[in-house]
Amino acid sequence: MSLVASSVWATVFLSVLVLVLGRIVYALHLSPYRHIPGPRVCKITQYWTLWHDIRLRRVDKIREWHRRYGDVVLIAPGEVSFSDAGSTREIYGSSGGLPKSRYFDNFVAYCHRSVFSTLGVKEHQEVLKRTIAFYRPTSVFKSALLQPVRDNVKKTLNQLARRTENDMLVVCNLFSFDNITSLLYGPDLCTRTIEHESCFERTMVAGWMTVELWNNLLYNFPLTHKVIKAVLSYCSDEPGFLAADDKLADWNMKRVDAALSKPENIAVNSLLYVLSTAKTSDGLPLPKSWIAAELLDNIHAAQSTVALALTYVLWDLANCPEWQRRIRVELSSLPLNDDGLPAVSNLQSAPILDACITESSRLHPLSSGRAERVVPANRAYNGIVLPANTVVSTSTLAIHHRPEVFPNPQAFKPERWLHAKGEVLHVMQSCYIPFGYGARLCLVRGLHGSSIRNDESDNGSVRHPKRFATRTAL
Numbered sequence: 001m002s003l004v005a006s007s008v009w010a011t012v013f014l015s016v017l018v019l020v021l022g023r024i025v026y027a028l029h030l031s032p033y034r035h036i037p038g039p040r041v042c043k044i045t046q047y048w049t050l051w052h053d054i055r056l057r058r059v060d061k062i063r064e065w066h067r068r069y070g071d072v073v074l075i076a077p078g079e080v081s082f083s084d085a086g087s088t089r090e091i092y093g094s095s096g097g098l099p100k101s102r103y104f105d106n107f108v109a110y111c112h113r114s115v116f117s118t119l120g121v122k123e124h125q126e127v128l129k130r131t132i133a134f135y136r137p138t139s140v141f142k143s144a145l146l147q148p149v150r151d152n153v154k155k156t157l158n159q160l161a162r163r164t165e166n167d168m169l170v171v172c173n174l175f176s177f178d179n180i181t182s183l184l185y186g187p188d189l190c191t192r193t194i195e196h197e198s199c200f201e202r203t204m205v206a207g208w209m210t211v212e213l214w215n216n217l218l219y220n221f222p223l224t225h226k227v228i229k230a231v232l233s234y235c236s237d238e239p240g241f242l243a244a245d246d247k248l249a250d251w252n253m254k255r256v257d258a259a260l261s262k263p264e265n266i267a268v269n270s271l272l273y274v275l276s277t278a279k280t281s282d283g284l285p286l287p288k289s290w291i292a293a294e295l296l297d298n299i300h301a302a303q304s305t306v307a308l309a310l311t312y313v314l315w316d317l318a319n320c321p322e323w324q325r326r327i328r329v330e331l332s333s334l335p336l337n338d339d340g341l342p343a344v345s346n347l348q349s350a351p352i353l354d355a356c357i358t359e360s361s362r363l364h365p366l367s368s369g370r371a372e373r374v375v376p377a378n379r380a381y382n383g384i385v386l387p388a389n390t391v392v393s394t395s396t397l398a399i400h401h402r403p404e405v406f407p408n409p410q411a412f413k414p415e416r417w418l419h420a421k422g423e424v425l426h427v428m429q430s431c432y433i434p435f436g437y438g439a440r441l442c443l444v445r446g447l448h449g450s451s452i453r454n455d456e457s458d459n460g461s462v463r464h465p466k467r468f469a470t471r472t473a474l
């Protein structure tokens with residue numbers, strides 16, 4: 001190697017070394033985050049957490065860090081995770097008013113921000129006004145909208161009885177898709193993937209389950225995702241590999257087009273109906289793309305969360321014959337409707353079923369763990385001062401596994417919800433956040449009959465009665 005080439009290489013090597021050492025010294029000794037507990041590597045680079053994100057192990061890793069470092073953990077430069085009820089209240093509570101982080105840009109559809117992806121507090125309140133009527137129990141539980149869902153329950157039970165354990169997630173996904181399309185578009189435009197084995201939508205749902213596994217890569221490294229998608233499409237003779245999301249967006253837009261061309265046929269109380277009758281702040285009808293974006297977002301919000309929630313409940317119960325027996329006894333004592341299923345209102349008086357679902361959601365919370373908010377000005381949380389623009393979040397998995405609140409936290413113990421009373425129950429409720437907390441609580445939280453409510457679940461408004469970064473956590 002010539003002398004010139006050697007000195008160029010030496011200069012490059014030394015420059016990189018100086019940059020890396022400089023970064024390490026800054027992160028560990030000078031950064032405004034140096035005092036926050038957490039793994040050293042997370043203080044230096046965000047790529048360690050991103051790596052776990054892509055491997056779909058982020059939530060587990062953060063819980064492990066909370067066990068080791070306590071309730072406040074620096075998970076990346078400028079990103080802090082909490083696992084206690086007090087900080088959760090401050091971060092997500094209505095009074096805190098923290099905006100969502102740029103992570104939610106990943107959920108912008110047709111260039112429009114839905115309720116879920118709106119960042120600022122004021123903007124969110126405006127957007128929410130257009131859709132909130134849909135989430136009222138009095139409208140969702142109207143039988144015209146609910147009957148297809150009830151019919152799906154019976155079809156799904158038949159399918160589950162015939163299939164193997166491995167098909168459980170697939171069947172639950174189809175069930176979830178048919179249900180949400182029924183509530184969003186109404187019975188005439190909903191899908192029937194459970195019964196029609198060869199319909200287009202069924203292939204789309206299957207493709208989408210694969211897309212979700214790759215979404216974390218898409219959100220963190222879009223270019224790499226594009227290259228992998230192109231290469232795998234080419235190699236697998238499957239041009240549509242990882243294209244189910246685009247297919248879903250086209251499919252949704254066609255449905256909205258078809259419905260808006262005959263508005264008189266749109267099912268009353270469906271989300272499509274609520275949106276097609278809503279007005280902008282200037283009193284004009286909502287543009288088609290806004291309507292389509294909100295519908296698409298609700299499919300995303302509902303699809304894998306509900307499918308996984310159901311799969312986990314079935315999984316937990318599969319290992320507990322005694323709880324299965326108790327649920328059967330409880331349900332068989334409820335009066336039945338003509339369709340052979342208990343009325344929704346009667347399910348509110350099924351505490352054993354409720355406790356099993358609640359405990360399953362505690363053990364396997366389904367939100368991505370990236371319910372991120374941004375701190376607008378320097379402020380202390382749990383006694384630790386954070387600079388403005390820090391991204392903060394609560395680790396749902398960590399707070400759900402606090403051993404002093406949920407003794408033997410790894411165990412499926414529905415009885416903890418049945419027996420707890422007074423202050424003990426209150427503390428458990430304040431550490432139970434599978435549907436989020438406070439100002440941006442999941443809009444369907446109020447539809448779940450559970451008696452489990454945290455402090456901000458019942459503030460009088462309907463919304464207080466949430467993939468693979470996607471919306472669920474694996």
Ligand code: HEM
Pocket residue numbers: 115116117128298301302303305306309366367370371372433434435436437439440441442443444466
């Ligand atoms: C078991 C099922 C579900 C779980 C675990 C769940 C969980 C969550 C969580 C944790 C949030 C808050 C995200 C944040 O704070 O950043 C949320 C928000 C939301 N969820 Fe759900 N969700 C579920 C089902 C659904 C369904 C079925 C729908 C629609 C029909 C839905 C619609 C929404 C919407 C629109 C938001 C945004 C609320 C806002 O920002 O005001 N979710 N969900």
